[in-house]
Amino acid sequence: MPAAPDVGTAAAGIMSRLVAEKPDAVLGLATGASVKRVYAELHALDFSRVTAFALDEYVGLSRSHPASFRAFMDEHFLSRVNVDRKRVHLPPTEGEDLAGLCEQFERDIRAAGGIDLQLLGIGRDGHLGFNEPTSSLASRTRIKTLTGRTREANRSAFGGDEVPRHVVTMGIGTILEARHCLLVAGGSAKADAVARMVEGPLSAMVPASALQLHPRVTVIVDEAAAAGLSMRDYYREVQRNKPDWQR
């Protein structure tokens, strides 16, 4: 729960340290207002040998549409750092055999050596990527149908155009294989989802709660998003008393 540096700066610091230590790191990238704050804080780092996999994308939306995650990635990440676009993999969203292409996407992740750091936001209903409530906690990259709530939450980006019903997203099982998951969230609208993810029961109704099973997750939230955590005083105490080797 950083007061300062803020959520974006703290998360960008973790990503930057990884790329400095491992210039050919494999990153999992996410979209959304929360992670935008992370990309904005990435400065003067060499990303030329980094490989990246995007978490999700709408099906049937032109990649030049301003609401596409491709366009988001271009604006907030690819245009800011010197990443080699040939090393950036986007989930498949067109083609006759989408299911086969999703399997290929999974093989591509494995061929790259797996994801070192997966950046994540969280939906108000606890979704991770576009894994909506009731997603299998063992799911792989596949097509999903969005809930009305998520389509409504994302509507403002579409400027009056219809929000697609279908998406392709890494599965929860895919995300859990990343070696380190870094989740950022800000604002009171996320407080309930954050509390249920961290402290609630493990449940497919809150896909992000699957992160409780992961050996290395860093959750960075602001005070408003942390407001529902019943043990937040303890988390502060842990933070204050971390031994040097653990920082």
Ligand code: GLP
């Ligand atoms: C979308 C994305 C999620 C993201 C969520 C929250 O639904 N598919 O990966 O976590 O939005 O985004 P924001 O940070 O804008 O609230």
